[in-house]
Amino acid sequence: MGVRTLNKEIARIFNEIADFLEIKGELSFKINAYRRAAQNIENLSKDISELFKENKLHTIPGVGKELAEKIKQFIETGKVKKHEELKAEIPVGLLEIMRVPGVGPKKAKLFYEKLKIDSIDKLEEAARSHKLSTLPGIQKKTEENILKGIEFLKKSSGRIPLGRALPLSQRIIEYLLEKKVVERAEACGSIRRRKETIGDIDILGISSDPEKAMEAFTKMEIVKEVLAKGTTKSSVIVEDNIQVDLRIVDKDSFGAALQYFTGSKEHNIKLRELAVKKGLKINEYGVFDLKTDKKIAGKDEEEVYKAIGLPWIPPEIREGGEEIELALQGNLPELVELKDIKGDLHIHSKWSDGTASIEEIATCAKEMGLKYVLIADHTKGLGVAGGLNEEEISEQIKEIDSLNKKIKGVRILKGIEANIQNDGSLDVSDEVLKSLDIVIASIHHGFKNPPDVLTRRMLRAIENPYVGIIAHPTGRILGERDAYEIDIDEVMATCKKNGVALEINAYPLRLDLNDVLSRRAMEKGIMLSIGTDAHQIDQLAYLPYGVYVARRAWLRKDHLLNCMELDELLRYFKKKRGN
DNA sequence: GCCGTTTTCGGCCCGACTGTTTTCAGTCG
Numbered sequence A: 001m002g003v004r005t006l007n008k009e010i011a012r013i014f015n016e017i018a019d020f021l022e023i024k025g026e027l028s029f030k031i032n033a034y035r036r037a038a039q040n041i042e043n044l045s046k047d048i049s050e051l052f053k054e055n056k057l058h059t060i061p062g063v064g065k066e067l068a069e070k071i072k073q074f075i076e077t078g079k080v081k082k083h084e085e086l087k088a089e090i091p092v093g094l095l096e097i098m099r100v101p102g103v104g105p106k107k108a109k110l111f112y113e114k115l116k117i118d119s120i121d122k123l124e125e126a127a128r129s130h131k132l133s134t135l136p137g138i139q140k141k142t143e144e145n146i147l148k149g150i151e152f153l154k155k156s157s158g159r160i161p162l163g164r165a166l167p168l169s170q171r172i173i174e175y176l177l178e179k180k181v182v183e184r185a186e187a188c189g190s191i192r193r194r195k196e197t198i199g200d201i202d203i204l205g206i207s208s209d210p211e212k213a214m215e216a217f218t219k220m221e222i223v224k225e226v227l228a229k230g231t232t233k234s235s236v237i238v239e240d241n242i243q244v245d246l247r248i249v250d251k252d253s254f255g256a257a258l259q260y261f262t263g264s265k266e267h268n269i270k271l272r273e274l275a276v277k278k279g280l281k282i283n284e285y286g287v288f289d290l291k292t293d294k295k296i297a298g299k300d301e302e303e304v305y306k307a308i309g310l311p312w313i314p315p316e317i318r319e320g321g322e323e324i325e326l327a328l329q330g331n332l333p334e335l336v337e338l339k340d341i342k343g344d345l346h347i348h349s350k351w352s353d354g355t356a357s358i359e360e361i362a363t364c365a366k367e368m369g370l371k372y373v374l375i376a377d378h379t380k381g382l383g384v385a386g387g388l389n390e391e392e393i394s395e396q397i398k399e400i401d402s403l404n405k406k407i408k409g410v411r412i413l414k415g416i417e418a419n420i421q422n423d424g425s426l427d428v429s430d431e432v433l434k435s436l437d438i439v440i441a442s443i444h445h446g447f448k449n450p451p452d453v454l455t456r457r458m459l460r461a462i463e464n465p466y467v468g469i470i471a472h473p474t475g476r477i478l479g480e481r482d483a484y485e486i487d488i489d490e491v492m493a494t495c496k497k498n499g500v501a502l503e504i505n506a507y508p509l510r511l512d513l514n515d516v517l518s519r520r521a522m523e524k525g526i527m528l529s530i531g532t533d534a535h536q537i538d539q540l541a542y543l544p545y546g547v548y549v550a551r552r553a554w555l556r557k558d559h560l561l562n563c564m565e566l567d568e569l570l571r572y573f574k575k576k577r578g579n
Numbered sequence B: 001g002c003c004g005t006t007t008t009c010g011g012c013c014c015g016a017c018t019g020t021t022t023t024c025a026g027t028c029g
Helices: A003-024 A028-043 A048-053 A065-077 A081-089 A093-097 A105-115 A120-128 A140-155 A162-178 A210-218 A251-262 A265-277 A301-307 A323-329 A358-367 A390-406 A430-434 A451-463 A488-498 A515-523 A537-552 A566-577
Strands: A184-187 A201-206 A223-229 A233-238 A242-249 A280-283 A286-289 A295-297 A343-347 A372-375 A411-419 A438-442 A467-470 A501-505 A528-531
Touching: A003 A028, A003 A048, A003 A065, A003 A081, A003 A093, A003 A105, A028 A065, A028 A265, A048 A065, A065 A081, A093 A105, A093 A120, A105 A120, A120 A140, A162 A184, A162 A201, A162 A210, A162 A242, A162 A537, A201 A251, A210 A223, A210 A233, A210 A242, A242 A251, A251 A265, A251 A280, A251 A286, A251 A301, A265 A280, A265 A323, A286 A301, A295 A301, A343 A358, A343 A411, A343 A438, A343 A501, A343 A528, A343 A537, A358 A372, A358 A390, A358 A411, A358 A537, A390 A411, A390 A430, A451 A467, A451 A488, A467 A488, A488 A501, A488 A515, A501 A515, A501 A537, A515 A528, A515 A537, A528 A537
Parallel strands: A201 A242, A343 A372, A372 A411, A411 A438, A438 A467, A467 A501, A501 A528
Antiparallel strands: A184 A201, A223 A233, A233 A242, A280 A286, A286 A295
16 A cells, blocks of 8 residues: 555544444543544555655554554554454444434434434434434434534535635634624634634633624625524535634633643643643543632633643644643744745746746735746646646746846745656756756646656656755645655655655645655655646635645744745755756 | 553543423534
């Protein structure tokens, strides 16, 4: 199996084992052990097979003797014995049923044992014909809720990309502020942690009149359905079946609530364990002394972390990995910030399939406070995108030279997004590549090549001395296309050897490399490069999404090409080419 | 199933809401 999915696959199997064990009514601690290990494996920056080879599986938090054995089984045979046994014992349909909101392991088991329900269709049929309410503890209301839950599940498109959820949450917050029904509001949950996809939108607010806030929130134009409307909490469904929750808390508890609702769950559990050791208790209202029950913090987040002896931890790295241990030692890295970014290193103009002129791009970038932009249009191998031939590239270079004389304060860099062909060569001659400041190369076709062919193509491109950056290295598009099956570790090793950078493509549906792989690249000493891949002028605004990935990958500014000053950047690539 | 300057055995994070009850289990975040 290609390394790209191994960590995820093992995490998925452990989560599934946990689901099965829940149905069996196993001890919750055992179930949580599987879930904790799954979470840690998914966040692991290293490929798990590497740890296996080095006999270091036990260094993964939450992995002991038993789970290490199961990981070994999977790596060696592609299966986990216990998982297979559980699958034979319990129909997988029960896991599907548990995805219906309101149905957990207990109800799934009850429905299966009493009514032989092992699919969502059968569940729907049984609820409609009121067979469910013949069971103990189930009445009309539960049947109705289950039907609603099934409806929701069918309509919902799964997780929403951050690029959609974040702006939506910001619009809702602006609206609440404008209506003056909240004094302050923040999106929390995975939006605040800037995860690439979001389940639902959680907003936390302070208000002197919570009921008025609830009224305004549930009456928003975009609301399609009100799920619940209480005095301090309401839930609504807006366009595209996205659920939005608003909670109002006291000013004195805002920090504690923000911390609590930002998560992640794993991070919060570790935090609370640490608090208990210090004789404290954390909940969404504050930090309390266990003995006296006296509240000692809660107003803001800094205070909450400080109360348990920690510095404030950036939301992007609150995943329950090693951030708490490092914070305790005072060794948290200084994560890169948007203000550290000096340029956008991947932009298309109307010379190929973009819509903006180079002048418009440069002017906009200057307004954004950027010092440089890399124009990287497609090349002739990508006919559908109006890719440029050598002659056109030379003409574009002339235009950029003259624009650079005209526009001051921002430097337009000459680049190209060369197409990596089937044999790994580029569709542009070295002679032309030589005349450019920075060359990007990427794969745009033949994704389904066998993994070794794809990998070889990529390696050859990286070895081209003029190539500086590999764009969208895994080719995944959220909700549309999985990453291609390249051997990413071999790609990284070759990048390292040749001084080639890997891109964090900031286009919200790409975010490629993702957070986990960007971190792995950084740990291997590879430079990363943020590019918006903008095809329209307003898409230059995607730059922050690249920074979010970088922060989730624990990058500092010295890990990113974009944080170099212009002359430093140019020197870097001159040196790489050997002149 | 994991884990250890209190412990190699006995702990393991916290609270709200809902629907069903009549004190609570199940579900969720």
